[in-house]
Amino acid sequence: MSETGSASAGVDAETLAELAKRRGFYFPANEAYGGASGFYTYGPQGAALKRNLEASWRERFVTREGHMEIASPTVTPEPVFEASGHLDGFDDMIVECPECGTNHRADHLVEDATDIEEAEALGTDRVSELIADHDIACPTCGTALADEPVSGFNLMFETNIGPGSASPGYLRPETAQGMFVEFPRLAEYARNQLPFGVAQVGTGYRNEISPRRSIIRVRELAMAELEQFYDPETDHPPLERVADVSLPLYSAAAQERDGEIEHFTVEEALDTGVVANDWIAYYLGVAAEWYASIGVDMDRFRYRQHLGDELSHYASDCWDAETELDGNWIEVTGFADRGTYDLSQHDDHSGEEFTVFKAYDEPETVERPSVDPDMSFLGPEFGSDAGRIAEELQGLAERDPSAFEGADVTVELDGEEYTMPTERTGFAVREETIPGEHVTPHVIEPAFGVDRLIYTVLDHSYREDEVEGESRSYLSLAPDLAPTFVGVFPLMDKDGLGERAREVAADLREAGLAVTYDDSGNIGRRYRRQDEIGTPYCVTVDYESLDDESVTLRERDSTEQTRVPIAELPARLAALRAGGPFER
Template sequence: MADVTTGADADTLAELAKRRGFFFPANEAYGGASGFYTYGPEGAALKRNLEASWRERFVTREDNMEISSPTVTPEPVFEASGHLDGFDDMILECPECATSHRADHLVEDNTDIEEAESLGTERIAELIADHGIACPSCGTELADEPVEAFNLMFETTIGPGSSSPGYLRPETAQGIFVEFPRLAEYARNQLPFGVAQIGHGYRNEISPRRSLIRVREFTMAELEQFVDPESDEPPIERVEDVTLPLYSATAQEGEGSIERMTVTEVLDAGVVESEWIAYYLAIAREWYEAVGVDMERFRYRQHLPDELSHYASDCWDAEAELDGNWIEITGFADRGAYDLSKHDDHSDEAFSVFRPYDEPKTVERPSVEPDMSYLGPEFGADAGDVADELAALAERDPSAFDGDEVAVELDGEQYELPTEQTGFAVREETITGEHVTPHVIEPSFGIGRVLYTVLVHSYREDEVEGEPRSYLALPSDLAPTFVGVFPLMDKDGLGEHAHEIAADLRAAGFTVNYDDSGNIGRRYRRQDEVGTPYCVTVDYESLDEGTVTVRERDSTTQTRIAIDELPARLAALRAGESLVD
């Protein structure tokens, strides 16, 4: 075999993906719409296997729960979460051809600036003018054209008419947060616990591009880990020796580069402050390698201070190098108590858990017991609201009740009453615990981006017997098909025997592709191109001696195996055993 070339450029992968049925633009019979892709037979199987691998690592092995929430969400959820006001990208429209562009991408494509998204609309407009950036579609100068915020959510209505606005969810996370009170019950109100979800998200991208990298409909795999910030710690000892390739904010702001440090070193040096973030960076790094991401083309990049989302105290992106560009494939964020606090404020539910004390405590607690026979005649319909405000004031500022009179404000109007009519007192109370709003650690994976990365990084070219060959060096448990079954020729009973073997292997739990079209070399090449790890050839020796030829994809090594031993040997190969000792 000749030397192996690793990796594929965008054009090579797009051609392979379309020809072999991994993915292709959707609805092309009607002209299509950018940002939407159909996963073909090979791609759908690969995506399903990738999701199963993620589920096994981040749900099953971490003992987390998994839910599936609706993709259409009522408007109040996104009012509470802040998406209605802040889920925006920067848009600029060409005055000549009316093409809409994402303004920060124009800056990134035409300057040395790599993370323009954090710069804001005014600064982006200045950069477009300073650099004389023109419309990529028609060449018109874009200086002085307004750069505006564009909300990315797809809007819809729920039910007839327009009285119940809703949105296609831009992430799966809110479907977890909004159900927290019930999910906490399922977890017996015991922190920490994690809730995962794999599902579709929708973002009305201004300029979809780079194939599966930036699309309008995509699959996310998200985990929300709910923790008590004062007491919960991850099992860091499981990952303390895992090496992380980190591109810190300090390195980015100076002349630094990727540093490779163990989790222990990272935490000791304070490069990653949160043990929970470090823990998930470590197990994700092991998972990426297991599914075929090239660790020489992978890094964790820390968000710069002006990049951080308003809710995040720290955030790291897993990035893969694809065709010369570093592309985010996962975000790891410490979201604090932001999301649960927002839903607690906007809804009628309590988004907290009860933390019991080791021993009951006796505390002094200010409270009021207003004389409603006084408040009623004095304040009429507002009496109940005045009583509520008195209770809140006692909790907030007990010293307000030190004088002869106390005042509360209601809808901008001040109400005064004698302190003695409030029933204010500081009473001793025995309490057994307190309510805690959990903090959230969130790893958020873009499944389509990870899949695309795996395809790029697993692509190989070499020569076999003097002929060029391309293949996908996919891990066995990720490959769309595990074994191809071929008759040497479809005659003399070879085809029938091969069909029987294929059926037996399917019954044994293997994914099988039966192929009797063309010569045997072409069949091998077809399976190599879609990443099938093993091929079984049925020949005349199979009829005479009960053996078949088994060929391994990467090395093209072949060996004879008895047919009655075939399922067991393939199972061993799937578990990691070598074809040839």
């Protein structure tokens, strides 16, 4: 996933990193042993936020779309990646400092020192020239990097499966290949009926040259990917569901003319040809609505189309969903048209069939040229080559039936010609009833970076204001995403208030709500703690509660409060979690 360009700034990275560490969203892993860059631990709040975001993604892209979900292994045998092309093409550009030995992403150095947004697409030779032209130095020690070689570095983590090195494998860099490799069985589960989708939420591993910007660029990353299998001749998405959804598109054409983001509805984008594939347009629309629902600021969001020279080896078109973070546009999702590349590659390399049989509405009768060679002639005449010659005769009959019109027919094998009487080939054009055909499905892949979406949600939901003369920072998280949904406090932990508050908290947990109990410090400080982790609502048990069995319910963003009977509290909070209004 790429990082590009600049845009309007939001909360600065240092403030967000400090909040994330202090409040338990995420922090560098294994710090007791010095840690290793590119690895992060999600703390209690972050793990809950991640779980809620993944649940929201599943609900929208799996459950509501009627797709399947699988969970494949993270360790994958080497032949899978030979077939997929990852062993040859999953590289980033690396340059090593001759003085301190530090390795750097060469294209990132160029992007940081120039106005170039996608140096990755320029190739190693051009990036090397730019490093020299702009006198780019090592960020670690300041040594000039001009004339230092820029080369490709494969990002996959290699391992061995079992003892020794006879069975090499790799930690998967993406979840996609697990879905492609299992396609024959998954197609059976789908009753060989296209279209169908397969999703997977899981972990990928990329040995990044220079991890940076906390969880934006890491070596172990969380992904949520969907593979939509379809036949472009017959299968089309339900575009009417998203036809009027507005898309902020930054097309390749607009980028080439230094243009701006243009807004189209899904329908307009297809009608004007700005988006060529109707399945991509459909998922751009579905995703745009979902991004807004989880708290992405759509004024700091765009879909950017890949330029021709930056497309991956498997893609004929790709649009990145990008969010503005700390003055930069960061890719959070890629929507790629992978065509038949992956299934065709695995079909060629595995010996299995990666196709779907599609029956015709009515069986078709066709005339098909074929041969039935007289092996009693071919054997004595051509010896050990007879079998291969018979195969070549069948191929020639399919390619060029007119070759059998003469008295003799000639085939070529390993550069040598073999001629035989046509009557000995058994050539004939026979009628055959065809019930259907084997089709290699096309694939559209929306691939979501979960970590980057978490960072985006935290960044875009961060707010600062003033409450009763005091400055406050809080996270305006969507209720169904917030790690904790409601905080329960006793006004003070005496006179039975603590006991009653703990009973209220227990009842709310029984109702299926994520609850935290806090009796430490004054009530204002407790509110601020919950505001800062994005808890939408807080409940306070006070002396009045002991008399009339009601509590104070406070809303996070507005800080408004209302009294609610304790007996009605679970239903009231459930309605708020479902999106209902906060009423005083």
